[in-house]
Amino acid sequence: QVQLVESGGGLVQPGGSLRLSCAASGFTLDYRAIAWFRQEPGKAREGVSCISSRDGSTYYTDSVKGRFTISRDNAKNTVLLQMNSLRPEDTAVYYCAADCYCPGYVCYLPGGQGTQVTVSS
Numbered sequence: 001q002v003q004l005v006e007s008g009g010g011l012v013q014p015g016g017s018l019r020l021s022c023a024a025s026g027f028t029l030d031y032r033a034i035a036w037f038r039q040e041p042g043k044a045r046e047g048v049s050c051i052s053s054r055d056g057s058t059y060y061t062d063s064v065k066g067r068f069t070i071s072r073d074n075a076k077n078t079v080l081l082q083m084n085s086l087r088p089e090d091t092a093v094y095y096c097a098a099d100c101y102c103p104g105y106v107c108y109l110p111g112g113q114g115t116q117v118t119v120s121s
Contacts, residue, residue: 002026002109006096009115012086020081020115022096029072033100034079035107036070038092038117047105048094049081059102063089086119093117 008020022034035050049070050059058070069082079096093114097107 004096004098004109004111006094006111006113006115008081009094009117011118011120013121014087014119016086016119017082017084018086018117020083020094020096020117022079022081022111024077024098027098028074029077029079029098030074032098033102033107034070034072035097035100035102035105036079036081037095037097037105038090039095039114040092045095046092050100050102050105051079052102057102059105083117086117088119091117091119 003025005023012018031053033053036048037045038048039045048061048064049068051070067085071080093116095114096111098109100107
């Protein structure tokens with residue numbers, strides 16, 4: 001069964017860090033473009049970061065540049081999102097997706113239930 005599962009969310013104070021994981025089963029992530037999205041209640045889903053399939057180019061939405069880093073862990077068949085210097089406005093449910101066109105954050109294989117990130121003091 002082809003499946004993506006997000007994990008690693010939690011409650012963190014402003015300025016803190018979290019590392020999210022997007023784990024795949026039933027297929028490998030090595031040569032696929034993977035994106036992270038986030039969604040707050042009542043708002044549209046927002047593309048946060050993407051890593052391309054060909055040359056590993058990375059993309060970030062402006063609000064997370066310099067704070068978030070996307071990377072692959074091929075040995076674990078996962079894509080990671082390291083989030084540093086977290087802000088209250090980063091609070092959202094985070095989702096991953098595969099088979100993406102990174103510049104447009106258009107993806108064809110959606111993720112799972114997402115993982116909640118809450119940044120609050």
